[in-house]
Amino acid sequence: MVAQSQPAISGPGLAVPRHVAIIMDGNGRWAVRHNKPRSVGHKRGAEAVREAIEGALNSGVEYLTLYAFSSENWNRPQDEVSDLMGLLKLYLSREVKTMHKQGVRLQVIGRKEMLSSDIREMISRAETLTAENSRLTLVIALSYGSRDEIVEAAKKLVGKVLEGKISASDITEDVLADELMTSSLPDPDLIIRTSGEQRLSNFLMWQAAYSEFLFLDLLWPDFSKETFQDAVSEYQTRDRRYGARPQ
Numbered sequence: 001m002v003a004q005s006q007p008a009i010s011g012p013g014l015a016v017p018r019h020v021a022i023i024m025d026g027n028g029r030w031a032v033r034h035n036k037p038r039s040v041g042h043k044r045g046a047e048a049v050r051e052a053i054e055g056a057l058n059s060g061v062e063y064l065t066l067y068a069f070s071s072e073n074w075n076r077p078q079d080e081v082s083d084l085m086g087l088l089k090l091y092l093s094r095e096v097k098t099m100h101k102q103g104v105r106l107q108v109i110g111r112k113e114m115l116s117s118d119i120r121e122m123i124s125r126a127e128t129l130t131a132e133n134s135r136l137t138l139v140i141a142l143s144y145g146s147r148d149e150i151v152e153a154a155k156k157l158v159g160k161v162l163e164g165k166i167s168a169s170d171i172t173e174d175v176l177a178d179e180l181m182t183s184s185l186p187d188p189d190l191i192i193r194t195s196g197e198q199r200l201s202n203f204l205m206w207q208a209a210y211s212e213f214l215f216l217d218l219l220w221p222d223f224s225k226e227t228f229q230d231a232v233s234e235y236q237t238r239d240r241r242y243g244a245r246p247q
């Protein structure tokens with residue numbers, strides 16, 4: 001369990017968000033717009049990830065979570081899934097060294113067991129290599145689904161109750177949150193979604209209870225470090241109340 005961000009209920013002028021999460025959407029539409037195959041859109045999308053990381057490093061954000069592949073994305077055509085997995089491999093083989101140099105710690109959330117063994121191995125090596133880095137924690141959500149995560153947490157708690165380790169009345173919000181894949185992360189302060197869609201698509205539903213949302217019309221491959229900085233500035237004008245009476 002980590003300390004959550006201090007509720008800033010004093011009105012506009014918020015600090016830099018501690019944790020920014022991004023739903024990286026719109027690669028397919030970018031490809032259509034540029035008359036290219038979807039795979040090129042995904043390739044350009046992978047390049048935009050670098051921009052997001054740089055934006056986070058420049059802004060002093062501590063945690064950046066990127067939704068890269070949802071549990072529902074397995075239902076896409078086989079060739080698109082293969083393209084995405086191929087890109088993931090390429091990304092991990094090319095970028096981990098740079099991330100390590102930049103002081104980035106990499107963590108993956110999601111059903112890793114659904115990924116191929118070579119990808120799982122690359123992830124595990126990258127997580128170990130970067131484990132001591134503390135400038136930015138980059139969390140990549142892969143084969144991730146929020147409902148699935150909550151169901152798994154519920155199963156673990158039931159198991160603990162049945163084993164007599166805890167009783168049902170011990171289950172609090174914090175106890176449940178500790179069973180989620182995000183147990184070591186603060187809740188996201190800001191959730192950005194590109195592509196103009198305004199939905200969560202099964203992303204961090206529990207953790208988003210008091211997140212600020214920013215929906216951008218631009219398509220993910222067009223995201224830049226400047227976009228990130230602008231998003232942080234927009235966040236800083238928000239008035240987070242957490243249910244309290246306005247000041």
Ligand code: IPE
Pocket residue numbers: 024025026027028029030045068069070073084195220
């Ligand atoms: C986001 O782009 C990438 C993934 C979901 C893996 P999309 O592929 O969803 O692009 P659109 O939404 O079809 O434009």
Ligand code: IPE
Pocket residue numbers: 023024025026067068069070073197199201
């Ligand atoms: C959400 O995008 C998942 C990721 C960005 C990885 P989708 O494109 O899969 O979401 P829907 O289908 O438009 O809701």
Ligand code: MG
Pocket residue numbers: 025026027
């Ligand atoms: Mg999409």
